[in-house]
Amino acid sequence: MEGDYDAVVIGAGFAGLYMVHYLRDRMGLDVQAFEAGRGVGGTWYWNRYPGARCDSESYYYCYSFSPELEQDWEWSSKYPEQPEILSYLEHVAERFDLYRSIRFDTRVTSARYDETANRWLVTTEAGEQVAARFLISAVGCLSAANVPDIAGLDSFGGDWYHTGAWPHDGVDFTGKRVGIIGTGSTGIQATPVVAAQAEHLWVFQRTPNYSIPARNFEMSPEDTRQIKARYPEIRELARNSYGGFPYRPVDRSALADSPEERETHFEQLWNEEGGFKFIYGSYSDLLRSEEANYTAAEFIRRKIREIVRNPKVAEMLCPTDHPYGSKRPPVDTNYYDTFNRENVTLVDLRASPIEEITPSGVRTRDALYPLDIIVFATGFDAMTGALLRMDIRGRNGVALADTWAGGPVTYLGLQVPGFPNFFTVTGPGSPSVLANMPLCIEQHVEWIGGCISHMAEEGLATVEADETHAEAWVDHVRDAAEATLFIKANSWYVGANIPGKRRVFMPYPGGFKPYADKCEEVVANGYEGFVFSTAAAD
Numbered sequence: 001m002e003g004d005y006d007a008v009v010i011g012a013g014f015a016g017l018y019m020v021h022y023l024r025d026r027m028g029l030d031v032q033a034f035e036a037g038r039g040v041g042g043t044w045y046w047n048r049y050p051g052a053r054c055d056s057e058s059y060y061y062c063y064s065f066s067p068e069l070e071q072d073w074e075w076s077s078k079y080p081e082q083p084e085i086l087s088y089l090e091h092v093a094e095r096f097d098l099y100r101s102i103r104f105d106t107r108v109t110s111a112r113y114d115e116t117a118n119r120w121l122v123t124t125e126a127g128e129q130v131a132a133r134f135l136i137s138a139v140g141c142l143s144a145a146n147v148p149d150i151a152g153l154d155s156f157g158g159d160w161y162h163t164g165a166w167p168h169d170g171v172d173f174t175g176k177r178v179g180i181i182g183t184g185s186t187g188i189q190a191t192p193v194v195a196a197q198a199e200h201l202w203v204f205q206r207t208p209n210y211s212i213p214a215r216n217f218e219m220s221p222e223d224t225r226q227i228k229a230r231y232p233e234i235r236e237l238a239r240n241s242y243g244g245f246p247y248r249p250v251d252r253s254a255l256a257d258s259p260e261e262r263e264t265h266f267e268q269l270w271n272e273e274g275g276f277k278f279i280y281g282s283y284s285d286l287l288r289s290e291e292a293n294y295t296a297a298e299f300i301r302r303k304i305r306e307i308v309r310n311p312k313v314a315e316m317l318c319p320t321d322h323p324y325g326s327k328r329p330p331v332d333t334n335y336y337d338t339f340n341r342e343n344v345t346l347v348d349l350r351a352s353p354i355e356e357i358t359p360s361g362v363r364t365r366d367a368l369y370p371l372d373i374i375v376f377a378t379g380f381d382a383m384t385g386a387l388l389r390m391d392i393r394g395r396n397g398v399a400l401a402d403t404w405a406g407g408p409v410t411y412l413g414l415q416v417p418g419f420p421n422f423f424t425v426t427g428p429g430s431p432s433v434l435a436n437m438p439l440c441i442e443q444h445v446e447w448i449g450g451c452i453s454h455m456a457e458e459g460l461a462t463v464e465a466d467e468t469h470a471e472a473w474v475d476h477v478r479d480a481a482e483a484t485l486f487i488k489a490n491s492w493y494v495g496a497n498i499p500g501k502r503r504v505f506m507p508y509p510g511g512f513k514p515y516a517d518k519c520e521e522v523v524a525n526g527y528e529g530f531v532f533s534t535a536a537a538d
């Protein structure tokens with residue numbers, strides 16, 4: 001055994017960094033974090049693909065726990081690029097002296113709960129083993145890259161990359177024939193940037209997507225000054241909102257406006273605001289009413305037809321098989337316009353699916369596309385993938401993979417029955433990916449810290465989600481999802497992108513504020529739904 005800690009944290013992205021800071025510096029615990037990457041940053045460490053940038057606005061896609069940090073850090077633009085967000089996280093790690101508590105280049109492969117000792121035994125890829133009383137997963141919701149199992153990939157004579165494991169030295173597309181597979185948020189960000197470099201780009205599209213222009217801009221000193229002066233109000237707005245975004249709540253149905261009024265409103269959002277305001281700051285029922293949603297979807301389809309000059313290509317780009325926003329809405333810079341370039345071709349995989357990858361390129365049912373580089377923008381085994389790639393075993397050696405065989409079971413996305421003293425930051429069943437991630441992370445970290453403090457004050461040895469409460473929570477998440485249009489799409493929210501994955505709606509769609517209120521209510525009711533013990537094996 002190479003260490004015995006109060007807590008082991010897995011991951012050093014937004015979640016892991018704050019978890020380490022909170023437990024170590026605010027609570028005085030002995031904490032060790034493990035991180036598979038060579039540096040901090042999590043998703044912002046791995047996703048270095050061209051065009052990678054945040055599609056939430058910088059002024060709220062950041063920590064709120066330190067007013068000094070908030071005031072000191074300067075964001076260059078509304079939607080900063082990946083290197084800038086990574087610098088921010090490196091700055092946080094340095095500023096709060098977190099590096100000394102993180103072991104890098106160290107992948108956790110298994111964690112087993114030893115009931116007699118009340119310890120989690122955590123093993124790394126190199127075979128090192130440490131013990132800890134608390135095990136906290138901060139592995140992120142979108143960190144297990146999904147490279148589709150396409151016949152012949154091994155035989156490909158060119159280079160291929162997954163966007164979520166991008167080479168640190170970058171990739172030079174100059175003079176290359178490039179294929180991008182996937183048109184989710186990532187593919188949509190990468191396409192215009194790769195197109196500007198490559199000799200020719202083929203975009204392999206299985207499902208067309210609704211993308212909203214980012215309308216990015218440089219932050220002027222005056223923008224920054226105003227935001228910094230308003231931070232308490234901005235954070236308050238975010239904490240009291242559905243999505244964790246600091247937008248004024250809109251209480252109007254899209255159907256309450258006349259078609260002309262709606263058009264004016266959508267035009268203003270599309271042309272001036274851009275980004276998530278189109279969905280979260282426009283009308284209150286876009287994700288609840290098919291009729292209301294249709295008005296937004298039609299508006300976007302009209303825009304696509306206006307922008308893309310070739311009517312056939314425009315039609316191929318128009319989504320028709322799912323409501324707007326039922327898949328995570330992408331935000332772009334010049335995505336649709338890129339299909340007006342001579343060197344870009346859209347390939348419709350619905351009409352002609354990929355059959356194999358050959359030494360020279362991608363073969364669909366109808367054609368062979370000779371390529372030098374293939375970019376897989378094919379997403380992630382979301383929410384459960386990174387957890388299940390580790391062998392996590394709770395009481396009686398039961399594997400998390402078995403407990404979750406029918407889909408993830410958690411109470412509030414925080415704990416799993418049968419896995420004492422194991423917490424998941426933004427686990428399945430929490431708002432996480434449906435809301436502003438840094439805010440969701442802070443709320444979870446502080447809740448977990450509060451729970452551990454409570455245990456110390458009361459002399460409690462273990463905490464564990466009660467099975468009945470966890471099952472009721474899973475039912476509640478499902479019911480909440482069924483009241484929305486989210487379930488109308490084959491998205492990664494339901495695991496549809498991973499062949500064989502059980503179809504379960506994983507994030508909590510009831511809203512950040514109601515969720516945070518529920519977490520507080522649980523505490524006020526003596527941690528209702530959590531079971532504590534004073535001795536480990538009672």
Ligand code: N01
Binds near residue numbers: 182
């Ligand atoms: O992944 P995705 P992503 N053959 O799963 C296609 C976050 N993010 O990396 O829709 C052919 O959304 C798949 O097709 P289909 C954000 O939360 C944040 O783009 O399944 N195609 C789809 O088009 C986002 O939602 C930022 O039919 C295949 C694409 O690949 C999440 O990450 C930036 C295929 C995958 O889309 C994931 O986005 C970027 C196959 N076998 C991403 N398998 C920020 O700025 C999959 N596809 C914060």
